[in-house]
Amino acid sequence: MIVEIEIDGKLINANTGEMVIAVTDREGISVPRFCYHKKLSISASCRMCLVDVEGAPKPQPACSTPVAEGMKIHTQNEKAIASQKAVMEFLLINHPLDCPICDQGGECELQDVAIEYGSDVSRFSEGKRIVAPSDIGPLIQTDMTRCIHCTRCVRFGSEIAGIMEMGATGRGEELKIEPFLAEGITSELSGNMIDVCPVGALTSKPFRYELRSWQMSSVESIARHDLVGSNLYAQTYKGNVKRVVSGDNDAVNETWISDRDRFSYEGLTHENRLLSPQIKVEGQWKEVEWDVALDFAIKGLNNNILNSRNLAKLGGLASNTATIEELHLMQKLLREIGCENIDHRLNVKDLNNTIHLKSTIKLIELETIDQALVIGANLRLEQPMINHRLRKAQLSGANITTLNVKDFNFNYKVDSHITSPNEIANTLAGVLKALIDKTKQELPEYLSEVMPSEQSVAMANNLLEANNSVLILGEHLINNAQASSISNLTAEIAKLTNSSTLNLTATANSLGAQLVNFMPNSKGMNTNEMLDADMRAFILLDVYPEYDFHHSATALNALSSDDMFVISLNSFGSELISQYSDVMLPMAAMFETSGTHMNINGKAQSFRASVGAPGEAKPAWKILKVLADLLELPGFHYENSAQVMSEVAHQSTQTHEYDTSIDLSKQTAMLETIWMHSPYQSDVLLRHAKSLSASQIGHMNTASMNASTAQALSLNNKDTYLGVPVEIDSIMADQCVFVNSNQATNTGGLQ
């Protein structure tokens, strides 16, 4: 219902139940506040937003006063201003006013409001209180003497991060905001506490004492570590990203970003960055000018491939974190010279057996589902922003069921079913059969022998009863022995139950890669076929074989073979890359290039370069364009990446045919290993971000298995499995190992 109210003499329409401060914010009327935050619950503890409401004997806090018909509010009259000034004086009593040495100085809500409402001279002559600092981890710096007890960080923890780690202990003058546990703050969203803190109590630790906010430029950008594409600002100074803060976009990340997106920039200045073009002459690396390196690359391609028209022996592989523009130019270059061996799917064990489900639900719609089935995902750590949406749904009553190998720590209530990788297809087949039985449809052949378990029947019933359900497939399924069947069963279940689907296996910019067809067509070879074929040359775009390939040992072997010519475009160098490459071309990393990222909803978000690339490094789209020019290929006349993108936008996308059959008889392995890079190791920039690596999540490095699996493998918790320390977990499925590792995959001999 709409009510009419009057604020400062202006008639305004508002919705019943809305708080006064929401109306003033919408109307652009400034009301000072500290504890109020539009995405958090109302605490009304700071009292800074007091306004005068006609008829009320005392001033009312705008954040917790709902509007009512005919209400007359004054935000600037004598009574309101006097109340606000009085509150300001109280808030400043214990505040140290150490702005000159405070990192928040210049972007501090307390400072801003104090300029307007504070007094020049303090009447408080008693001693101020001091709160000893506590170390809460490598990401957040605390200076709790500055805290004004607004409790935004406490509410953020319990309401958004879903684990209450900060709290207000003590009372009166002894009141302190602090964590209870010695580990400090461990949430994957913890950095948002820095953004919500209105004072300098919680600031960015890696950014400590670096710069003043006004010295930096803020450049809008897009996070590329996951398939959400969170909006953020890269704050830069003299060509370096100094800090990242979140941006607002309700359809994507609301106003939050994950720690992964916030602190990855630290990797940009790591000493391992590849800074100059290098060529290998008679086994020796030489730093050279760009034109020499590019000529060398072209000559190598001519000698090994082009002169003999031996294009079947050339392969092009790219990381799925690359931009759409980079991927488009690379496939265009390869296809122009007649090469069809193109792929971005590096971490898939069997490319004829893949998850290829479409994602049919918008991120924002995830909040309104009433039933979800999550299969093979540790959502909190793998997709924090998607987990956050699902958490909201659960808190408003949705039923979330999980099928996982391990009892992962969800920050909301889930109905957890511990299921072995080789049971998942059968469980889903049971669900499908139960659904078909209920709806009295014809039973397909492949389901004839399936006996739905009680659990499957219950899942089927839940999905049928739901109005708005979603089926979510996670990254743990990528290399499941029955991946393709799982994908197709899920699609069938979705059809019968009218459920949406969400495919989280399309990580980073995978959808962008599919958009520009960065995959082999019927004539070409896929990644694994290329690794097994006797190739003569590869072009690699930001590929780090020891982490990126599932078959990393095979990949390293293939790349290192004697007569192989490898052109590596990389943002970081490594000993391995130097071993197998013949020419290394330094490319711009995230934040250093313009481009476009496509998120899970097919939303293409373009960004410009926040900073220039260091040393001689160049944006990869430019490197690829010049390579194409040197090869005298037509159609590469681009002046900027936007022109590349507009070409992509005008192209029709190729649809790929996937195997839609369901085969439950397929033999599964006795022991399944699910290998996941730990969340802060999932791409090369993250692997070089030192504060993230130092955090608790960054330290994750375990091979989890239950006692009977350990016994079967003759391992105990002092041993390692594939080089990763063993952890015996009592709540885990049989016959499987779940690895969450910060190590390279080539070391242990993963099959």
Added chain:
Amino acid sequence: MISDNAKKQINSWIEKYPQGKQSSAVMEALKVVQAENNNQLNHDLIQAVADYLDMPGIAAAEVATFYENYNHKPVGKHIIRFCHNISCMLTGADDLISHLEAKLGVKTGEVTEDGLISVKKVECLGACVGAPMFQIGDQYYENLTTDKVDEIVDGLK
């Protein structure tokens, strides 16, 4: 960490609240475990209570540190809970507290060497009409003077 007997008592409190609202029993639960631990709480006990009631440790710690009923340091057999809020302060509580400290040879928050008495400053106990006042066990002692304080303290065994 929590004894069976304590669990039984806590459960009887949990039953008084609607299902799923077991954390409402946190104050009583803390009291129960404190009573079994020499009238004192510690980090692990607070965490144990939180785990038992399925609530975050910090949320239980907020309660345990807000109320004066909970002790985080060793206490004596008798705890003199001296009110120092406005009515008692205006009627001389601070002088009486100093007197008491001098008499016992301890500061507020400490225990006498024989472990008999500890002194604690607490917030308003709702007996302003008899200010200045303190509480020992379940008993209020009001309209205190130095003589009266001496007499009461000397009578403690």
